[in-house]
Amino acid sequence: MNPLPAEKINKTLSNSGLQLxxxxxxxxxxxxxxxxxxxxxxxxxxxxxEQANRIKRHxxxxxxxxxxxLEQNLTRNGGKLVWARDATEAAxxxxxxxxxxxxxxxxxxxxxxxxxxxxxxxxxxxxxxxVETDLGEYIIQLARERPYHIVAPALHKTRYEVxxxxxxxxxxxxxxxxxxxxxxxxxxxxxxxxxxxxxITGANFLIADSGAVxxxxxxxxxxxxxxxxxxxxxxxxxxxxxxxxxDLATFLKVLGRSATGQPLTVYTSFLSGPxxxxxxxxxxxxxxxxxxxxxxxVLADRDKRQSLYCIRCGACxxxxxxxxxxxxxxxxxxxSGPIGAIISPQFHGVTEDPWLPYASSLCGACGEVxxxxxxxxxxxxxLREDVTKAxxxxxxxxxxxxxxxxxAFLMRHPKLFEIAGMAAPALISDGGGRWIRSLPRPLHVxxxxxxxxxxxxxxxxxxxxxxxxxxxxxxx
Amino acid sequence: xxxxxxxxVSCIVDQVxxxxxxxxxxxxxxxxxxxxxxxxxxxxxxPAFNSGYxxxxxxxxxxxxxxxxxxxxVVVPSGSCTSMITHHxxxxxxxxxxxxxxxxxxxxxxxxxxxxxxxVARAGDVGARFEHTVTYHDSCHALRELKVKSGPRSLLNHxxxxxxxxxxxxxxxxxxxGTFSVKFDEVSGGMARAKLDSIYRTGAExxxxxxxSCLMQIQGALSRADSPVRTIHLAEVLASR
Numbered sequence: 001m002n003p004l005p006a007e008k009i010n011k012t013l014s015n016s017g018l019q020l021x022x023x024x025x026x027x028x029x030x031x032x033x034x035x036x037x038x039x040x041x042x043x044x045x046x047x048x049x050e051q052a053n054r055i056k057r058h059x060x061x062x063x064x065x066x067x068x069x070l071e072q073n074l075t076r077n078g079g080k081l082v083w084a085r086d087a088t089e090a091a092x093x094x095x096x097x098x099x100x101x102x103x104x105x106x107x108x109x110x111x112x113x114x115x116x117x118x119x120x121x122x123x124x125x126x127x128x129x130x131v132e133t134d135l136g137e138y139i140i141q142l143a144r145e146r147p148y149h150i151v152a153p154a155l156h157k158t159r160y161e162v163x164x165x166x167x168x169x170x171x172x173x174x175x176x177x178x179x180x181x182x183x184x185x186x187x188x189x190x191x192x193x194x195x196x197x198x199x200i201t202g203a204n205f206l207i208a209d210s211g212a213v214x215x216x217x218x219x220x221x222x223x224x225x226x227x228x229x230x231x232x233x234x235x236x237x238x239x240x241x242x243x244x245x246x247d248l249a250t251f252l253k254v255l256g257r258s259a260t261g262q263p264l265t266v267y268t269s270f271l272s273g274p275x276x277x278x279x280x281x282x283x284x285x286x287x288x289x290x291x292x293x294x295x296x297x298v299l300a301d302r303d304k305r306q307s308l309y310c311i312r313c314g315a316c317x318x319x320x321x322x323x324x325x326x327x328x329x330x331x332x333x334x335x336s337g338p339i340g341a342i343i344s345p346q347f348h349g350v351t352e353d354p355w356l357p358y359a360s361s362l363c364g365a366c367g368e369v370x371x372x373x374x375x376x377x378x379x380x381x382x383l384r385e386d387v388t389k390a391x392x393x394x395x396x397x398x399x400x401x402x403x404x405x406x407x408a409f410l411m412r413h414p415k416l417f418e419i420a421g422m423a424a425p426a427l428i429s430d431g432g433g434r435w436i437r438s439l440p441r442p443l444h445v446x447x448x449x450x451x452x453x454x455x456x457x458x459x460x461x462x463x464x465x466x467x468x469x470x471x472x473x474x475x476x
Numbered sequence: 477x478x479x480x481x482x483x484x485v486s487c488i489v490d491q492v493x494x495x496x497x498x499x500x501x502x503x504x505x506x507x508x509x510x511x512x513x514x515x516x517x518x519x520x521x522x523p524a525f526n527s528g529y530x531x532x533x534x535x536x537x538x539x540x541x542x543x544x545x546x547x548x549x550v551v552v553p554s555g556s557c558t559s560m561i562t563h564h565x566x567x568x569x570x571x572x573x574x575x576x577x578x579x580x581x582x583x584x585x586x587x588x589x590x591x592x593x594x595x596v597a598r599a600g601d602v603g604a605r606f607e608h609t610v611t612y613h614d615s616c617h618a619l620r621e622l623k624v625k626s627g628p629r630s631l632l633n634h635x636x637x638x639x640x641x642x643x644x645x646x647x648x649x650x651x652x653x654g655t656f657s658v659k660f661d662e663v664s665g666g667m668a669r670a671k672l673d674s675i676y677r678t679g680a681e682x683x684x685x686x687x688x689s690c691l692m693q694i695q696g697a698l699s700r701a702d703s704p705v706r707t708i709h710l711a712e713v714l715a716s717r
Contacts, residue, residue: 378567
């Protein structure tokens with residue numbers, strides 16, 4: 001059981017530059033989404049969300065069927081589907097493939113699934129060169145960090161920090177103009193694309209009826225990664241499936257708008273197998289590595305398996321007031337924000353980071369914006385119950401449980417409740433109705449002290465409502 | 477037509493902000509309702525539910541149902557407590573058919589105060605006067621679970637002398653979140669201060685909301701910042717003359 005990383009969180013909260021960067025970047029993304037949804041083109045957005053939810057529900061409920069269909073169609077297209085139970089199996093397959101083909105240089109386009117299985121690290125440990133080609137990912141790879149955000153991995157880095165990073169790692173003159181920084185990265189990456197042996201991408205969608213991998217992006221790096229090298233590998237979680245090519249329209253309409261406020265991303269690539277006879281370009285070999293890594297465990301839970309509907313748009317992060325305060329690196333896994341708070345405990349077990357489902361004020365903004373209508377607040381609540389049950393089994397959390405037991409007893413006994421309520425005005429003088437900034441030592445403890453660390457406490461009411469009510473009734 | 481309503485004032489109003497309950501009763505009586513306060517009431521069970529203690533939440537929810545089963549119409553000065561009863565009782569009793577049945581039967585009879593005024597009493601002008609500039613904070617559960625958005629604003633706009641100035645972040649959480657406010661005290665405090673910035677930009681003298689818990693968080697932060705801005709529950713505004 002990892003404790004709440006309070007110190008680390010407070011460090012983020014007290015870094016005013018970082019706070020501003022997170023707040024402004026997420027604020028911009030919220031604003032872009034809002035504008036995109038206000039357009040007449042998106043008048044049916046709610047219907048699309050409903051459709052997207054239904055398609056995902058149908059797919060996840062029939063995952064076995066569609067996985068088989070995907071494999072058949074992918075194989076017919078000349079590709080090969082590889083099943084990876086976990087991170088090690090996925091990495092082992094790629095390592096062996098590289099060895100067999102005498103390949104050592106790999107270009108990669110942005111993929112949360114490969115981040116999830118620490119693929120870069122595993123490949124680099126075997127002397128393979130792995131280069132991230134999405135600008136944001138390239139920046140965090142140079143900085144040796146994890147993505148800060150599902151869609152915008154370097155969201156927390158200012159251009160000045162990027163300038164320093166480029167100078168340090170690439171030996172270039174300090175450049176703070178974003179467009180020029182992009183050109184520096186572009187020049188570096190162009191060489192890598194042209195000399196790479198293997199291209200690794202993620203997948204936004206896997207289409208069962210056509211055996212195709214669909215990737216949406218804005219920089220063109222995924223298209224280059226998947227077309228220039230002779231070997232192409234897509235790594236994806238098996239929940240990325242959708243049944244039919246025609247279902248894609250619904251998802252493309254909600255994904256771009258939810259993520260970046262774009263009606264459609266700049267590139268939408270359909271990868272359906274290696275180069276065919278008579279074609280002059282495209283990869284010679286084509287693989288799809290389907291990663292489980294805990295997904296079947298999530299699938300087993302009828303109420304919470306909707307967590308697998310996620311299309312990784314990042315809207316719940318942008319709209320989460322907690323994410324906007326604590327940022328992406330205080331969450332224990334690569335998936336941050338509300339979606340991270342519900343999937344991490346399901347993949348790893350609720351006892352690993354029992355504080356995680358509690359890292360929410362339950363404001364519901366995440367559920368409100370989710371393009372596939374995952375009931376995130378509901379799942380957070382269910383996970384909290386799982387946490388208290390698990391703690392009970394393991395003999396922890398006794399004090400809090402005792403407190404709630406006593407509280408429940410009090411709430412079933414109105415007379416006792418009333419008498420207990422008289423304790424506060426008896427102990428604390430109401431100070432003429434002024435709010436309380438601090439209390440005498442014996443009272444300044446536990447939750448009260450934590451409340452007072454941030455804000456004042458209301459003065460105790462001289463008489464409770466029920467007492468006022470009785471007096472009112474007597475008068476009339 | 478219901479002319480008799482039962483108050484469920486919530487534990488926080490009963491113990492900390494009793495004047496909110498009195499104001500609510502005043503407004504309802506002024507509109508011609510006979511108001512009843514079942515004295516055995518305590519809490520809806522939400523604190524335990526939100527903290528993961530569903531057994532304890534069920535005990536308190538059952539107590540609520542025991543107290544209010546006979547009531548035709550229950551009015552609550554809180555979006556959050558209303559939503560606990562109308563949206564979450566069914567969840568915690570999902571595996572107990574008899575209790576689930578009782579929970580479902582209660583759902584249509586419990587009303588958040590402003591929703592009751594606009595949808596049942598069909599009230600616009602309740603005869604209130606409040607000569608101040610106010611801004612309205614959308615409490616999360618009222619907004620996102622009960623879909624209460626325009627009703628309270630319309631009621632405020634009918635109050636004589638009142639000027640409503642919207643804040644840019646009216647839909648952003650104040651950071652209270654029940655035990656979240658003490659478990660994640662620094663994060664919660666940060667959220668409250670972000671809310672204050674938005675409130676200050678309106679120049680309003682008062683922040684109005686439907687939930688005393690949000691108002692406790694916001695007033696606590698305002699008071700800590702030595703701000704002259706005050707919080708007030710919608711019922712208190714509507715009871716003012």
